[in-house]
Amino acid sequence: MMIPILLVFPLLAAVPLFTLRSRQAERSVLIAHALLTAGAVLYWAVAGPEEFIGYFRADTGNLLFLALIATVYIAVIPASYRYLEREKVSELWHRIYVVSMLLFVFSMTGAILASNLGLFWVFIEATTLASAPFIYFERHESSLEATWKYVFICSVGIAIAFIGILFLALSAKGVCDLFYTDLIRNAPQLGRFWLLFSFPFIVVGLGTKAGVAPMHSWLPDAHSEAPSPVSAFLSGMLLNTALYGLYRVFQVLDAAGLRREAAIFFLICGFASLLISAVYLAGATNFKRLLAYSSIENMGIIFIGVALGGAGIFAAFLHLMAHSFAKTTLFITAGNIAHRFGTKDIAGVSGLREADRPTGALWGIGFAALAGLPPFPIFISEFLIAREMVTQGRFGLLAAFLLLVTLVLYGMARAAFKMYLGTAPETAKREPPRLIEWLPQAILLLILCILGVAMPDAIRHIITAAGF
Amino acid sequence: MARTLNILLLLFLPFLMLGIINRVKALAGGRKGFPLLQPFFDTLKLLRKGAVVSTVTSWVFAVAPALALAATFTALLIAPGVGRTQVIAFDGDIVLCLYLLGLAKFFQLISALDTGSAFEGMGASREALFSVIVEPSLFIFAGTLALVSGHMSFGELFSLSGGSAWPTVAASAGAIMLFLILLTEGCRIPIDDPNTHLELTMIHEVMILDNSGPDLAFLQYAAALKMYLFATLIAALILPADIPAIHAAFALPVVALLCAVLAGLVESLLARFRISHVPQFLFLTVALSLITLAAAIYFRGGVA
């Protein structure tokens, strides 16, 4: 019963907001939705899989993704509250923010819950539409530009994915419909020609949405222009949602005995992403864009992990989870920094250590978590990927991987130290930090640290199950 | 029987096509228009008049109209008529037909240059430019059909067969292409405007400014014949081969008159293109003929 409730609630709850015209009510709806999502995830974790009208399904395969949505959502709500308060948004834009958030989360939940590839496509396109108002939210010229690029590039990409899905449907014609489970079960009977033909289209299409190079060009713009809590959501969850569908198609090819061919596309995208982020990170002048390039890099690592197979799959999903946590922390913190210093330029920020002690600490530790320093799980996932490369004897890949990851680390560390050390400029606001601004991120980092040191079996099980 | 009919149609149908185009335009413009056979009577009237010949012209100017008409008329005797019968037929007659059209055009061009008028030179240059684009598309198209059918004569050229989509592609792409060429060679809008009064915008009309009397009649008849030639090619392309003779005798005039109606509608709805845009438009014909060639290769699994 949780699936219909979770899918209908945001749609129904959005309607009365237009008549109530109360910020209090809008915030309550948002909190209720987040708690409902978290409750649903717990329910599925305990009570087992659930299916709804055949098209939606919650099981161990997508529980990790659903849990990440719930976590990021809960972490983002206090930050949204502070953001809307600080920016003194008008009543209309407050409502637009809340309704868009409801629809955005609705479409992502729908995409993850959908058990049919065609339906997944519908929800993925809907995520673009629902998040467009966020990117335009600050209504500068640059946000308009970013919105246009985001909506247009993603829509074209998603249209390409649709062509791929049509080819996939052709390969499955007479065998089964586009349900993941059917496709994977009947994979050997699928038409191999069309299956292989469809994959590049799906990789390019969903890869656009997942933000991997060379289809990444919308990502830095959109992430830097959106309000910081939304950037956290975009980076921490939207990219994963696109990856989820892509991974399901990858599984179909794997089951059809086309693993080697499919892995090539993933490897190309993965290494291209690492290269692009390594090249552009060093030159980024805006710290939100810096984080965006880091998202490209991490999606690249996840693609490489999936392509390697074996232990790489577990590593990829561990990485995906850890990246969501770390990136959510960093984007929300970046929003606090941008507010305190009044700029998104790296050059304009220094002395975080003294200006705002908790934010500074979060920024430093968050970067450590993202950079893969122990005890954080990204260390484990990157280590596992490197070890898998050694096991498979791919030393060329290993060398390229380590070199590029190190370059990215250098670019990020340089900017992080520059912002953390030094003395704060006179223009920085001196107001004391508030609990609501740093506590959620601190909890996220704490959980991440615990997961890195001693992962509970239940969570290890969920991550492993996402790969099957 | 069919041959006699072919020749009879040659005498009237071209004029009737002009009349119909004019009538369609008139009706679309809310006018009544002149009688359908008025172009025919105009030509008869011109034949009875004398000619004024400029003193600066040479023998070229004198023989060109007659030569142009003779060449065009012969070309039409080769072209497929009623039921795809030809008056003159031999293997390779396509080449002769197309080159006769080229010959007629050549004499018209040099006769226009012969007058020494700047306007006529300009018209001749434009006409030459357009022919340069249109002619390759005709040759590619005819060549494709010849390769596919294995014949070099108009009579058998159009027997499209084999391959799933090939006959339809060839017929529809070819018909569209031939219609565009009909508009170009017939000097119709959107390439040329036969009713214009400004020499600067003329193409065909400006080339015959200095001709008068029977010469003018010859040239106008030749122009009408050329338009009719493309209508017969369209008819041969889209009409099935195995219809009874009596039906075929009606089918050809019907197709030709439909082409005239369509041309009239195009003239009523479109404005003339800027001269600089015309070559782009004409390149569409080359594109279509190349696509027909590609369809021949891919849909028939080879051209042999």
Add this chain to the structure above:
Amino acid sequence: MSQILTILFGVGILYLALTSRMRTYIQVIALQGFILFLLIVRDFGHIDWFTFFFLAFETLAFKTIIVPVMLWRIVERTHVAREADPNIPQFGSIVIGTIVFLSGFAVTDWVSRTDPSVDALAFGIAVSTLIIAFFIILSRKKLITQVMGYMLMQNAVALLMIAMAVELPLLVNLGVLLDIFTLMFLFLLFLGKLHSTYEETSREKLTSLRDQP
């Protein structure tokens, strides 16, 4: 008959490659929508009547009427009558368009050898239309033309569906329609905003966000 309709679909897109008028773009998009409607009515009679009705409605009401009207409203609001200076001159466009068609047929030839069940002609024209739509998106500077390119892409996808006789569940079809409708609405909204911000809606204006490596 359906072959002739398909060829008309292709000639329309070829004509687009050489035109620069927004009006023509919209007319061709509407014509393609109508051709799709006819093809659906002709070839899809055997599927269940509800899906059939939906597809016919989608192509006739949405693709033939609503989308062109919306596009026309954008054109009127932004006062863009024609694509002034494309990156690649028009003459080059039609040469490229022809080459695309030739290669589209080559791809079709390869595909139809492997899987004879596909309608080769419609498949070839759909693939060519897709590539030309991409070409329009990449080579034209006006944002409105890029939106037209996107709609051409959607038409090509619909033709592809017909060529391959692939049927998606009704729920999916409905969702797709809703998405694309909302997307058109967003395009309309943001093009209006862009127009009032920049006076001219050209890609060249959107260059403030970029990084140096």
